[in-house]
Amino acid sequence: MIETQVKLEEKIAGAKFNLTLKRWFIWGGIVFFFLNLLGVIGTVIISSFGQEWFSGWLPHGWTTSFYIMAWQNYQVYGLLRVTLEIAITVVLISILVGAPAAYALARRKFPGKKLVMLCFLLPIMLPPITYGIPLATFIYKLHLGGKILGVIVVNLVPAIPFVILVLTPFIEQIDPKLEAAARMCGANTRQIFIKILMPLIVPGLLAAGLLVLVQTVALFELTYLVSGPGSTTLVVALYYAVFASGIRPYQAISAMAVFYMLTTLFILILALRYVNPTQMVTQANTKRNSDNH
Protein backbone atom coordinates (compact mmCIF):
# COMPACT_ATOMS: atom_id res chain seq x y z
CA MET A 1 0.00 0.00 0.00
CA ILE A 2 2.66 2.46 1.07
CA GLU A 3 4.85 1.20 -1.71
CA THR A 4 2.29 2.06 -4.39
CA GLN A 5 1.82 5.48 -2.84
CA VAL A 6 5.56 6.12 -3.05
CA LYS A 7 5.55 4.93 -6.64
CA LEU A 8 2.66 7.24 -7.45
CA GLU A 9 4.40 10.18 -5.81
CA GLU A 10 7.51 9.43 -7.78
CA LYS A 11 5.45 9.29 -10.92
CA ILE A 12 3.81 12.63 -10.16
CA ALA A 13 7.17 14.19 -9.36
CA GLY A 14 8.51 12.84 -12.65
CA ALA A 15 5.57 14.26 -14.58
CA LYS A 16 6.00 17.62 -12.86
CA PHE A 17 9.67 17.62 -13.76
CA ASN A 18 8.80 16.80 -17.35
CA LEU A 19 6.35 19.66 -17.46
CA THR A 20 8.91 22.10 -16.03
CA LEU A 21 11.41 20.91 -18.59
CA LYS A 22 8.87 21.37 -21.35
CA ARG A 23 7.95 24.80 -20.06
CA TRP A 24 11.58 25.93 -20.06
CA PHE A 25 12.12 24.48 -23.49
CA ILE A 26 9.09 26.12 -25.04
CA TRP A 27 9.42 29.50 -23.35
CA GLY A 28 13.13 29.41 -24.13
CA GLY A 29 12.29 28.84 -27.79
CA ILE A 30 9.75 31.66 -27.83
CA VAL A 31 12.17 34.06 -26.12
CA PHE A 32 14.96 33.04 -28.52
CA PHE A 33 12.71 33.75 -31.49
CA PHE A 34 11.70 37.16 -30.19
CA LEU A 35 15.27 38.10 -29.27
CA ASN A 36 16.34 37.44 -32.84
CA LEU A 37 13.37 39.35 -34.18
CA LEU A 38 14.22 42.24 -31.89
CA GLY A 39 17.80 42.03 -33.14
CA VAL A 40 16.66 42.22 -36.76
CA ILE A 41 14.35 45.17 -36.19
CA GLY A 42 16.72 46.84 -33.74
CA THR A 43 19.61 46.68 -36.19
CA VAL A 44 17.53 48.51 -38.78
CA ILE A 45 16.46 51.25 -36.36
CA ILE A 46 19.88 51.79 -34.82
CA SER A 47 21.75 51.78 -38.11
CA SER A 48 19.37 54.42 -39.45
CA PHE A 49 20.49 56.79 -36.68
CA GLY A 50 24.17 55.86 -36.83
CA GLN A 51 27.00 57.78 -38.46
CA GLU A 52 29.44 54.96 -39.09
CA TRP A 53 28.94 51.40 -38.03
CA PHE A 54 31.56 48.97 -39.24
CA SER A 55 32.00 46.94 -36.11
CA GLY A 56 31.10 46.91 -32.45
CA TRP A 57 27.78 46.94 -30.71
CA LEU A 58 26.76 50.46 -31.57
CA PRO A 59 27.61 53.06 -34.21
CA HIS A 60 30.38 55.56 -33.53
CA GLY A 61 28.11 58.58 -33.53
CA TRP A 62 24.51 59.51 -33.91
CA THR A 63 22.75 61.54 -36.55
CA THR A 64 19.34 62.03 -38.10
CA SER A 65 20.75 63.25 -41.39
CA PHE A 66 20.06 59.95 -43.13
CA TYR A 67 16.36 60.44 -42.60
CA ILE A 68 16.55 63.70 -44.48
CA MET A 69 18.64 61.99 -47.14
CA ALA A 70 16.19 59.12 -47.47
CA TRP A 71 13.23 61.48 -47.52
CA GLN A 72 14.80 63.47 -50.36
CA ASN A 73 16.72 60.90 -52.37
CA TYR A 74 14.20 58.11 -52.22
CA GLN A 75 11.24 60.48 -52.39
CA VAL A 76 9.63 58.76 -49.45
CA TYR A 77 6.80 61.27 -49.36
CA GLY A 78 5.80 60.46 -52.92
CA LEU A 79 6.12 56.72 -52.33
CA LEU A 80 4.02 56.95 -49.20
CA ARG A 81 1.32 58.88 -51.02
CA VAL A 82 1.23 56.39 -53.91
CA THR A 83 1.19 53.45 -51.48
CA LEU A 84 -1.73 54.82 -49.50
CA GLU A 85 -3.57 55.91 -52.62
CA ILE A 86 -3.31 52.42 -54.05
CA ALA A 87 -4.09 50.66 -50.77
CA ILE A 88 -7.14 52.76 -49.93
CA THR A 89 -8.56 52.42 -53.44
CA VAL A 90 -8.04 48.67 -53.27
CA VAL A 91 -9.82 48.52 -49.91
CA LEU A 92 -12.80 50.53 -51.13
CA ILE A 93 -13.24 48.65 -54.40
CA SER A 94 -12.72 45.24 -52.85
CA ILE A 95 -15.38 45.95 -50.24
CA LEU A 96 -17.82 47.40 -52.75
CA VAL A 97 -17.42 44.36 -54.99
CA GLY A 98 -16.76 41.72 -52.34
CA ALA A 99 -19.44 42.49 -49.75
CA PRO A 100 -22.46 41.95 -52.03
CA ALA A 101 -20.94 38.70 -53.26
CA ALA A 102 -20.33 37.61 -49.67
CA TYR A 103 -23.97 38.34 -48.88
CA ALA A 104 -25.21 36.24 -51.77
CA LEU A 105 -22.83 33.39 -50.91
CA ALA A 106 -23.90 33.48 -47.27
CA ARG A 107 -27.60 33.45 -48.02
CA ARG A 108 -28.01 31.21 -51.06
CA LYS A 109 -27.17 27.70 -52.06
CA PHE A 110 -27.16 27.36 -55.81
CA PRO A 111 -25.91 24.97 -58.47
CA GLY A 112 -22.27 25.64 -59.25
CA LYS A 113 -21.59 27.31 -55.93
CA LYS A 114 -18.56 25.14 -55.33
CA LEU A 115 -17.04 26.21 -58.62
CA VAL A 116 -17.64 29.86 -57.80
CA MET A 117 -16.07 29.36 -54.35
CA LEU A 118 -13.04 27.70 -55.95
CA CYS A 119 -12.67 30.75 -58.15
CA PHE A 120 -12.51 32.92 -55.02
CA LEU A 121 -10.32 30.53 -53.02
CA LEU A 122 -7.57 29.91 -55.56
CA PRO A 123 -6.09 33.43 -55.64
CA ILE A 124 -5.61 33.19 -51.88
CA MET A 125 -4.25 29.67 -51.78
CA LEU A 126 -1.90 30.09 -54.72
CA PRO A 127 1.29 32.07 -54.19
CA PRO A 128 1.14 35.46 -55.93
CA ILE A 129 4.14 34.82 -58.13
CA THR A 130 2.49 31.82 -59.84
CA TYR A 131 -0.54 33.66 -61.13
CA GLY A 132 1.21 37.04 -60.97
CA ILE A 133 3.31 36.47 -64.06
CA PRO A 134 0.47 35.62 -66.47
CA LEU A 135 -1.51 38.42 -64.83
CA ALA A 136 1.33 40.91 -65.34
CA THR A 137 1.55 39.85 -68.97
CA PHE A 138 -2.14 40.51 -69.37
CA ILE A 139 -1.87 43.89 -67.61
CA TYR A 140 0.92 44.96 -69.96
CA LYS A 141 -1.18 43.87 -72.91
CA LEU A 142 -3.95 46.16 -71.68
CA HIS A 143 -1.36 48.97 -71.55
CA LEU A 144 -1.86 49.32 -67.81
CA GLY A 145 1.66 48.18 -66.93
CA GLY A 146 3.58 50.72 -64.89
CA LYS A 147 0.44 52.69 -64.20
CA ILE A 148 -1.28 53.17 -60.86
CA LEU A 149 -4.48 51.66 -62.27
CA GLY A 150 -2.57 48.51 -63.22
CA VAL A 151 -1.18 48.16 -59.71
CA ILE A 152 -4.66 48.63 -58.25
CA VAL A 153 -6.16 45.98 -60.52
CA VAL A 154 -3.42 43.50 -59.69
CA ASN A 155 -3.87 44.04 -55.96
CA LEU A 156 -7.62 43.52 -56.28
CA VAL A 157 -7.11 39.92 -57.35
CA PRO A 158 -6.21 38.65 -53.86
CA ALA A 159 -8.14 41.42 -52.07
CA ILE A 160 -11.65 40.68 -53.35
CA PRO A 161 -11.54 36.96 -52.42
CA PHE A 162 -10.10 37.94 -49.06
CA VAL A 163 -13.02 40.27 -48.32
CA ILE A 164 -15.46 37.57 -49.42
CA LEU A 165 -13.86 34.91 -47.23
CA VAL A 166 -13.81 37.16 -44.17
CA LEU A 167 -17.34 38.43 -44.64
CA THR A 168 -19.23 35.29 -45.68
CA PRO A 169 -19.10 33.58 -42.26
CA PHE A 170 -19.76 36.94 -40.66
CA ILE A 171 -22.97 37.42 -42.64
CA GLU A 172 -23.99 33.80 -42.10
CA GLN A 173 -24.19 34.60 -38.40
CA ILE A 174 -26.76 37.33 -38.96
CA ASP A 175 -30.17 35.76 -38.62
CA PRO A 176 -32.11 36.01 -41.91
CA LYS A 177 -35.27 36.25 -39.81
CA LEU A 178 -34.30 39.84 -39.00
CA GLU A 179 -34.58 40.74 -42.66
CA ALA A 180 -37.81 38.78 -43.01
CA ALA A 181 -39.28 40.53 -39.97
CA ALA A 182 -38.35 43.95 -41.35
CA ARG A 183 -40.00 43.06 -44.64
CA MET A 184 -43.12 41.90 -42.78
CA CYS A 185 -43.21 45.29 -41.09
CA GLY A 186 -43.29 46.91 -44.50
CA ALA A 187 -39.66 47.86 -45.09
CA ASN A 188 -38.48 47.87 -48.68
CA THR A 189 -35.17 46.43 -49.81
CA ARG A 190 -33.34 49.72 -49.48
CA GLN A 191 -34.61 50.29 -45.97
CA ILE A 192 -33.68 46.75 -44.96
CA PHE A 193 -30.24 47.30 -46.35
CA ILE A 194 -29.64 50.64 -44.62
CA LYS A 195 -31.43 50.10 -41.31
CA ILE A 196 -31.00 46.39 -40.66
CA LEU A 197 -28.06 44.95 -42.56
CA MET A 198 -25.61 47.84 -42.60
CA PRO A 199 -25.39 48.37 -38.82
CA LEU A 200 -24.89 44.63 -38.32
CA ILE A 201 -22.27 44.26 -41.06
CA VAL A 202 -20.17 47.35 -40.25
CA PRO A 203 -17.82 45.55 -37.80
CA GLY A 204 -17.18 42.87 -40.41
CA LEU A 205 -16.57 45.46 -43.12
CA LEU A 206 -14.14 47.27 -40.86
CA ALA A 207 -12.24 44.08 -40.10
CA ALA A 208 -12.10 43.03 -43.74
CA GLY A 209 -11.07 46.49 -44.87
CA LEU A 210 -8.26 46.79 -42.35
CA LEU A 211 -6.96 43.32 -43.14
CA VAL A 212 -6.88 44.17 -46.83
CA LEU A 213 -5.10 47.43 -46.02
CA VAL A 214 -2.37 45.61 -44.07
CA GLN A 215 -1.99 43.08 -46.88
CA THR A 216 -1.90 45.57 -49.72
CA VAL A 217 0.74 47.77 -48.10
CA ALA A 218 2.96 44.71 -47.57
CA LEU A 219 2.16 42.87 -50.81
CA PHE A 220 5.38 42.75 -52.75
CA GLU A 221 5.34 40.26 -55.60
CA LEU A 222 2.35 41.43 -57.62
CA THR A 223 3.17 45.13 -57.31
CA TYR A 224 6.80 44.44 -58.18
CA LEU A 225 5.79 42.75 -61.41
CA VAL A 226 3.60 45.55 -62.78
CA SER A 227 4.74 48.79 -61.14
CA GLY A 228 6.85 51.38 -62.88
CA PRO A 229 8.09 54.87 -62.12
CA GLY A 230 5.29 56.78 -60.45
CA SER A 231 3.36 53.66 -59.43
CA THR A 232 5.98 52.09 -57.16
CA THR A 233 4.91 51.38 -53.62
CA LEU A 234 7.09 51.78 -50.55
CA VAL A 235 7.87 48.08 -50.19
CA VAL A 236 8.90 47.70 -53.84
CA ALA A 237 11.09 50.80 -53.61
CA LEU A 238 12.67 49.36 -50.48
CA TYR A 239 13.43 46.16 -52.37
CA TYR A 240 15.09 48.09 -55.19
CA ALA A 241 17.07 50.12 -52.64
CA VAL A 242 18.39 47.00 -50.89
CA PHE A 243 18.98 45.28 -54.22
CA ALA A 244 21.13 48.15 -55.40
CA SER A 245 22.73 48.79 -52.03
CA GLY A 246 26.15 50.30 -52.42
CA ILE A 247 24.87 53.22 -54.45
CA ARG A 248 23.61 54.96 -51.34
CA PRO A 249 24.80 54.61 -47.76
CA TYR A 250 23.28 51.69 -45.91
CA GLN A 251 21.94 54.01 -43.21
CA ALA A 252 19.73 55.78 -45.75
CA ILE A 253 18.23 52.44 -46.76
CA SER A 254 17.64 51.71 -43.09
CA ALA A 255 15.95 55.07 -42.66
CA MET A 256 13.67 54.22 -45.54
CA ALA A 257 12.97 50.83 -43.96
CA VAL A 258 12.00 52.64 -40.77
CA PHE A 259 9.53 54.77 -42.70
CA TYR A 260 8.05 51.61 -44.16
CA MET A 261 8.00 49.91 -40.77
CA LEU A 262 6.21 52.84 -39.14
CA THR A 263 3.55 52.85 -41.86
CA THR A 264 2.92 49.12 -41.52
CA LEU A 265 2.92 49.16 -37.73
CA PHE A 266 0.56 52.12 -37.62
CA ILE A 267 -1.95 50.31 -39.81
CA LEU A 268 -1.38 47.07 -37.91
CA ILE A 269 -2.09 48.69 -34.54
CA LEU A 270 -5.19 50.27 -36.00
CA ALA A 271 -6.27 46.90 -37.38
CA LEU A 272 -5.62 44.99 -34.16
CA ARG A 273 -8.13 47.16 -32.36
CA TYR A 274 -10.85 45.60 -34.46
CA VAL A 275 -9.56 42.20 -35.52
CA ASN A 276 -8.08 39.17 -33.86
CA PRO A 277 -4.44 38.45 -34.77
CA THR A 278 -5.39 34.91 -35.78
CA GLN A 279 -7.68 36.34 -38.44
CA MET A 280 -4.61 37.39 -40.39
CA VAL A 281 -3.70 33.81 -41.17
CA THR A 282 -6.90 31.86 -41.08
CA GLN A 283 -8.39 32.92 -44.41
CA ALA A 284 -8.18 29.29 -45.37
CA ASN A 285 -10.53 28.21 -42.60
CA THR A 286 -12.62 31.28 -42.01
CA LYS A 287 -15.49 29.29 -40.63
CA ARG A 288 -13.79 29.33 -37.28
CA ASN A 289 -12.47 32.79 -36.76
CA SER A 290 -15.87 34.39 -36.69
CA ASP A 291 -16.35 32.51 -33.41
CA ASN A 292 -13.23 34.02 -31.95
CA HIS A 293 -14.73 37.46 -31.59
Next chain:
Amino acid sequence: MALETKHSLKHYFADRGVDRVLVLIIPALTMMLVFFVYPSIYGIFLSFHPINHSGFLGNYKSFFHDTYMRRTIFNTFRIALPVSIINISAALPVAVYVRKYVKRTRPINTLLVIPMSLGTVLIAEGLYAYLNPSGWLNQTLMDVGIISQPLRLLQNFWGVIISLVISGFPFAFLLMLSYASSINPSLELAASTLGANSRQVFRFITFPLLAPGLAITFCLNFVLAFSVFPSAELLGNPSGDSHVLAIAAADAVTQKFDYSMASTISIISAFFELFVIASVFLLRSKLYSGSTAGTKG
Protein backbone atom coordinates in the same frame (compact mmCIF):
# COMPACT_ATOMS: atom_id res chain seq x y z
CA MET B 1 -50.66 30.17 -69.73
CA ALA B 2 -47.54 32.11 -70.67
CA LEU B 3 -47.73 33.91 -67.36
CA GLU B 4 -48.04 30.66 -65.51
CA THR B 5 -44.94 29.08 -67.08
CA LYS B 6 -43.02 32.25 -66.38
CA HIS B 7 -44.03 32.05 -62.75
CA SER B 8 -43.38 28.37 -62.42
CA LEU B 9 -40.00 28.82 -64.03
CA LYS B 10 -39.21 31.54 -61.53
CA HIS B 11 -40.29 29.25 -58.71
CA TYR B 12 -38.32 26.41 -60.19
CA PHE B 13 -35.16 28.47 -60.04
CA ALA B 14 -35.98 30.08 -56.70
CA ASP B 15 -36.34 26.62 -55.16
CA ARG B 16 -32.79 25.93 -56.24
CA GLY B 17 -31.53 29.19 -54.82
CA VAL B 18 -31.28 31.02 -58.11
CA ASP B 19 -32.97 34.38 -57.75
CA ARG B 20 -32.21 38.06 -57.97
CA VAL B 21 -29.85 37.95 -54.97
CA LEU B 22 -27.34 36.09 -57.11
CA VAL B 23 -26.90 39.21 -59.23
CA LEU B 24 -24.78 40.47 -56.33
CA ILE B 25 -22.08 37.92 -57.14
CA ILE B 26 -21.68 39.08 -60.73
CA PRO B 27 -19.26 42.00 -60.18
CA ALA B 28 -16.89 39.95 -58.02
CA LEU B 29 -17.10 36.91 -60.27
CA THR B 30 -16.49 39.01 -63.37
CA MET B 31 -13.37 40.53 -61.79
CA MET B 32 -12.07 37.05 -61.00
CA LEU B 33 -12.86 35.68 -64.44
CA VAL B 34 -11.21 38.61 -66.21
CA PHE B 35 -8.17 39.10 -63.98
CA PHE B 36 -7.54 35.64 -62.61
CA VAL B 37 -9.06 32.85 -64.68
CA TYR B 38 -8.49 34.38 -68.12
CA PRO B 39 -4.84 35.42 -67.47
CA SER B 40 -4.11 31.94 -66.09
CA ILE B 41 -5.48 30.28 -69.22
CA TYR B 42 -3.70 32.85 -71.33
CA GLY B 43 -0.47 32.04 -69.47
CA ILE B 44 -0.83 28.35 -70.30
CA PHE B 45 -1.51 29.23 -73.94
CA LEU B 46 1.48 31.59 -73.96
CA SER B 47 3.82 28.96 -72.57
CA PHE B 48 3.19 26.82 -75.65
CA HIS B 49 4.08 29.67 -77.98
CA PRO B 50 7.78 30.44 -77.47
CA ILE B 51 8.98 33.80 -78.72
CA ASN B 52 11.79 32.12 -80.64
CA HIS B 53 9.24 29.91 -82.47
CA SER B 54 10.84 26.70 -81.29
CA GLY B 55 7.59 24.79 -81.48
CA PHE B 56 4.78 23.73 -79.21
CA LEU B 57 6.92 22.44 -76.33
CA GLY B 58 9.94 24.59 -77.15
CA ASN B 59 9.96 26.47 -73.85
CA TYR B 60 9.58 23.34 -71.78
CA LYS B 61 12.31 21.62 -73.74
CA SER B 62 14.74 24.50 -73.35
CA PHE B 63 13.93 24.72 -69.62
CA PHE B 64 14.63 21.06 -68.97
CA HIS B 65 17.64 20.90 -71.27
CA ASP B 66 19.33 23.84 -69.57
CA THR B 67 21.13 22.54 -66.47
CA TYR B 68 21.16 25.96 -64.85
CA MET B 69 17.39 26.26 -65.24
CA ARG B 70 16.69 22.66 -64.34
CA ARG B 71 18.57 23.12 -61.10
CA THR B 72 16.08 25.80 -60.00
CA ILE B 73 13.63 23.00 -59.22
CA PHE B 74 16.14 21.30 -56.95
CA ASN B 75 17.17 24.64 -55.38
CA THR B 76 13.56 25.51 -54.64
CA PHE B 77 12.87 22.18 -52.97
CA ARG B 78 16.12 22.35 -51.03
CA ILE B 79 14.91 25.59 -49.45
CA ALA B 80 11.15 25.06 -49.22
CA LEU B 81 11.08 21.54 -47.76
CA PRO B 82 13.41 22.06 -44.76
CA VAL B 83 11.82 25.43 -44.01
CA SER B 84 8.31 24.00 -43.92
CA ILE B 85 9.44 21.07 -41.80
CA ILE B 86 11.28 23.35 -39.35
CA ASN B 87 8.32 25.71 -39.12
CA ILE B 88 5.64 23.14 -38.49
CA SER B 89 7.71 21.01 -36.15
CA ALA B 90 8.40 24.11 -34.07
CA ALA B 91 4.86 25.42 -34.32
CA LEU B 92 3.15 22.17 -33.33
CA PRO B 93 4.53 21.73 -29.78
CA VAL B 94 4.39 25.45 -29.06
CA ALA B 95 0.78 25.69 -30.21
CA VAL B 96 -0.26 22.63 -28.21
CA TYR B 97 1.51 23.98 -25.13
CA VAL B 98 0.18 27.54 -25.46
CA ARG B 99 -3.37 26.32 -25.95
CA LYS B 100 -3.15 24.14 -22.84
CA TYR B 101 -1.24 26.30 -20.37
CA VAL B 102 -1.38 29.92 -21.52
CA LYS B 103 -4.57 31.75 -20.72
CA ARG B 104 -3.93 35.07 -22.43
CA THR B 105 -2.66 34.25 -25.90
CA ARG B 106 -3.36 37.65 -27.38
CA PRO B 107 0.00 39.28 -26.44
CA ILE B 108 1.96 36.45 -28.05
CA ASN B 109 -0.28 36.45 -31.11
CA THR B 110 0.02 40.20 -31.49
CA LEU B 111 3.81 40.09 -31.30
CA LEU B 112 3.91 37.28 -33.83
CA VAL B 113 1.75 39.14 -36.31
CA ILE B 114 4.38 41.89 -36.51
CA PRO B 115 7.01 40.00 -38.56
CA MET B 116 4.28 38.68 -40.82
CA SER B 117 2.86 42.06 -41.63
CA LEU B 118 6.28 43.65 -42.06
CA GLY B 119 6.82 41.31 -44.96
CA THR B 120 9.77 39.44 -46.40
CA VAL B 121 11.47 42.49 -47.90
CA LEU B 122 11.89 44.26 -44.59
CA ILE B 123 12.94 41.07 -42.80
CA ALA B 124 15.54 40.54 -45.51
CA GLU B 125 16.78 44.10 -45.13
CA GLY B 126 17.12 43.69 -41.37
CA LEU B 127 18.74 40.27 -41.56
CA TYR B 128 21.27 41.62 -44.02
CA ALA B 129 22.76 43.72 -41.22
CA TYR B 130 21.91 41.39 -38.34
CA LEU B 131 23.62 38.31 -39.83
CA ASN B 132 26.65 40.25 -41.04
CA PRO B 133 30.04 39.03 -39.78
CA SER B 134 30.10 42.15 -37.58
CA GLY B 135 26.36 42.07 -36.88
CA TRP B 136 24.73 41.57 -33.52
CA LEU B 137 24.27 37.81 -33.87
CA ASN B 138 27.92 37.06 -34.58
CA GLN B 139 29.01 39.62 -31.95
CA THR B 140 26.93 37.94 -29.29
CA LEU B 141 28.02 34.44 -30.20
CA MET B 142 31.69 35.48 -30.20
CA ASP B 143 31.45 37.43 -26.94
CA VAL B 144 29.78 34.50 -25.24
CA GLY B 145 32.51 32.30 -26.64
CA ILE B 146 30.40 29.84 -28.60
CA ILE B 147 32.28 30.58 -31.82
CA SER B 148 35.70 32.06 -32.45
CA GLN B 149 35.09 33.15 -36.02
CA PRO B 150 31.98 34.84 -37.38
CA LEU B 151 29.49 32.49 -39.02
CA ARG B 152 28.95 32.99 -42.71
CA LEU B 153 25.20 33.30 -42.98
CA LEU B 154 24.79 35.63 -45.93
CA GLN B 155 24.95 35.03 -49.67
CA ASN B 156 24.23 31.38 -49.10
CA PHE B 157 21.59 28.83 -48.18
CA TRP B 158 21.40 29.79 -44.49
CA GLY B 159 20.35 33.40 -44.87
CA VAL B 160 17.36 32.33 -46.95
CA ILE B 161 16.40 29.61 -44.47
CA ILE B 162 16.61 31.97 -41.49
CA SER B 163 14.54 34.63 -43.18
CA LEU B 164 11.86 32.13 -44.18
CA VAL B 165 11.72 30.78 -40.62
CA ILE B 166 11.26 34.27 -39.23
CA SER B 167 8.38 35.04 -41.56
CA GLY B 168 6.98 31.50 -41.73
CA PHE B 169 7.02 30.35 -38.11
CA PRO B 170 4.51 32.97 -36.87
CA PHE B 171 2.21 32.02 -39.71
CA ALA B 172 2.48 28.32 -38.91
CA PHE B 173 2.03 28.93 -35.19
CA LEU B 174 -1.06 31.12 -35.51
CA LEU B 175 -2.65 28.67 -37.89
CA MET B 176 -1.83 25.67 -35.66
CA LEU B 177 -3.11 27.50 -32.61
CA SER B 178 -6.43 28.15 -34.27
CA TYR B 179 -6.68 24.47 -35.18
CA ALA B 180 -5.62 23.36 -31.70
CA SER B 181 -8.10 25.70 -30.03
CA SER B 182 -10.94 24.09 -31.91
CA ILE B 183 -10.28 20.72 -30.27
CA ASN B 184 -12.62 20.12 -27.39
CA PRO B 185 -10.44 19.75 -24.24
CA SER B 186 -12.89 17.24 -22.76
CA LEU B 187 -11.68 14.68 -25.29
CA GLU B 188 -8.21 14.84 -23.79
CA LEU B 189 -9.64 14.97 -20.31
CA ALA B 190 -11.59 11.81 -21.00
CA ALA B 191 -8.43 10.04 -22.14
CA SER B 192 -6.60 11.14 -18.99
CA THR B 193 -9.46 9.88 -16.86
CA LEU B 194 -9.11 6.52 -18.53
CA GLY B 195 -5.47 6.45 -17.46
CA ALA B 196 -3.56 7.76 -20.43
CA ASN B 197 -0.42 9.69 -19.59
CA SER B 198 0.35 13.00 -21.26
CA ARG B 199 2.45 11.39 -23.96
CA GLN B 200 -0.30 8.93 -24.80
CA VAL B 201 -2.89 11.71 -24.82
CA PHE B 202 -0.80 13.60 -27.33
CA ARG B 203 -0.03 10.55 -29.42
CA PHE B 204 -3.52 9.07 -29.57
CA ILE B 205 -5.87 12.04 -29.08
CA THR B 206 -4.37 15.44 -29.80
CA PHE B 207 -2.13 14.52 -32.69
CA PRO B 208 -4.69 12.62 -34.78
CA LEU B 209 -7.19 15.45 -34.31
CA LEU B 210 -4.57 17.99 -35.31
CA ALA B 211 -3.28 16.05 -38.30
CA PRO B 212 -5.61 17.61 -40.90
CA GLY B 213 -4.70 21.09 -39.65
CA LEU B 214 -1.07 20.11 -39.69
CA ALA B 215 -1.37 19.04 -43.32
CA ILE B 216 -2.93 22.36 -44.34
CA THR B 217 -0.38 24.35 -42.35
CA PHE B 218 2.43 22.41 -43.98
CA CYS B 219 1.00 23.06 -47.43
CA LEU B 220 0.48 26.78 -46.93
CA ASN B 221 3.95 27.13 -45.45
CA PHE B 222 5.45 25.13 -48.27
CA VAL B 223 3.70 27.22 -50.88
CA LEU B 224 4.93 30.41 -49.17
CA ALA B 225 8.50 29.19 -49.01
CA PHE B 226 8.25 27.87 -52.56
CA SER B 227 7.45 31.19 -54.10
CA VAL B 228 9.02 33.89 -51.95
CA PHE B 229 11.89 35.37 -53.85
CA PRO B 230 12.92 38.63 -52.10
CA SER B 231 14.75 36.69 -49.40
CA ALA B 232 16.48 34.40 -51.90
CA GLU B 233 17.48 37.38 -54.00
CA LEU B 234 18.70 39.62 -51.15
CA LEU B 235 20.13 37.14 -48.63
CA GLY B 236 21.02 34.16 -50.74
CA ASN B 237 23.20 33.55 -53.70
CA PRO B 238 20.68 34.26 -56.46
CA SER B 239 22.87 33.12 -59.33
CA GLY B 240 24.04 30.00 -57.50
CA ASP B 241 22.30 27.75 -55.03
CA SER B 242 19.48 30.21 -54.32
CA HIS B 243 18.48 30.48 -57.96
CA VAL B 244 14.94 29.32 -57.29
CA LEU B 245 12.00 28.96 -59.66
CA ALA B 246 10.45 32.24 -58.54
CA ILE B 247 13.65 34.16 -59.28
CA ALA B 248 13.99 32.52 -62.68
CA ALA B 249 10.39 33.44 -63.51
CA ALA B 250 10.67 37.01 -62.24
CA ASP B 251 13.96 37.51 -64.13
CA ALA B 252 12.39 36.25 -67.33
CA VAL B 253 9.79 39.01 -67.03
CA THR B 254 11.75 41.91 -65.62
CA GLN B 255 15.06 41.40 -67.40
CA LYS B 256 14.46 39.39 -70.56
CA PHE B 257 10.84 40.48 -71.15
CA ASP B 258 10.19 36.91 -72.26
CA TYR B 259 6.64 36.49 -71.00
CA SER B 260 6.29 33.20 -72.76
CA MET B 261 9.24 31.65 -70.89
CA ALA B 262 8.15 33.30 -67.64
CA SER B 263 4.71 31.73 -67.99
CA THR B 264 6.36 28.38 -68.65
CA ILE B 265 8.39 28.65 -65.45
CA SER B 266 5.36 29.65 -63.39
CA ILE B 267 3.41 26.72 -64.79
CA ILE B 268 6.28 24.36 -63.94
CA SER B 269 6.43 25.75 -60.42
CA ALA B 270 2.65 25.52 -60.03
CA PHE B 271 2.87 21.91 -61.16
CA PHE B 272 5.45 21.03 -58.50
CA GLU B 273 3.53 22.92 -55.83
CA LEU B 274 0.34 21.10 -56.64
CA PHE B 275 2.24 17.82 -56.73
CA VAL B 276 3.48 18.31 -53.15
CA ILE B 277 0.10 19.51 -51.93
CA ALA B 278 -1.64 16.57 -53.56
CA SER B 279 0.76 14.10 -51.95
CA VAL B 280 0.25 15.69 -48.53
CA PHE B 281 -3.49 15.49 -48.90
CA LEU B 282 -3.27 11.92 -50.11
CA LEU B 283 -1.38 11.10 -46.93
CA ARG B 284 -3.88 13.06 -44.90
CA SER B 285 -6.85 11.19 -46.35
CA LYS B 286 -5.48 8.05 -44.71
CA LEU B 287 -5.86 9.74 -41.31
CA TYR B 288 -8.95 10.59 -39.29
CA SER B 289 -11.00 13.42 -40.66
CA GLY B 290 -14.10 14.69 -39.00
CA SER B 291 -15.37 16.77 -36.15
CA THR B 292 -12.94 17.98 -33.52
CA ALA B 293 -15.71 19.38 -31.38
CA GLY B 294 -16.52 16.13 -29.60
CA THR B 295 -20.24 16.71 -29.57
CA LYS B 296 -23.02 14.69 -31.09
CA GLY B 297 -22.62 13.86 -34.76
